[in-house]
Amino acid sequence: SAVISQKPSRDICQRGTSLTIQCQVDSQVTMMFWYRQQPGQSLTLIATANQGSEATYESGFVIDKFPISRPNLTFSTLTVSNMSPEDSSIYLCSARPGPETQYFGPGTRLLVL
């Protein structure tokens, strides 16, 4: 298994600002992911965080808006840039420590005013 922590757990931000979310896994993992969960909705994959290279973004998500870093096999950050109220969501970090097994962090609850 994998234990995943995220910081901050929640934040309230003003529009136009940026927030960086940190994700720490308690073991080395090959694959890490970032998801968004909008209020009352399911999870949408934002991107796969690749160690040592640029993240792979899903359709509808771009690097300028959601830059991602993955400096090593246990840590990643997601930045939500130039925020608007539509960015208010829960952002979830996820890791895949082995085949057919994926774990999630507790999420970061973001409210943009």
Next chain:
Amino acid sequence: GDSVTQMEGPVTLSEEAFLTINCTYTATGYPSLFWYVQYPGEGLQLLLKATKADDKGSNKGFEATYRKETTSFHLEKGSVQVSDSAVYFCALMNSGGYQKVTFGIGTKLQVIP
């Protein structure tokens, strides 16, 4: 593409009632199937999984059987408790090289005393 369809909630049950949450899927190849649970204010927790046809996943009194012939993975519990109140997500991981996880919309379960 891959998709997961699960019954919309909310589902309201009395304590000790029998629970079924239906889940069907569309995927190419032979996906792995999962149920995740999200308790209020928390992230997703892996509840159970099954990786091949006829496998039964089980955990905490919940169980689900991978039915390839009906492309289903229904979640069941014989006697629910108030503490089971949460949102339940059915998900699949495709068997291709990318192994993307696709989630259903989530089913909210409320158990009343």
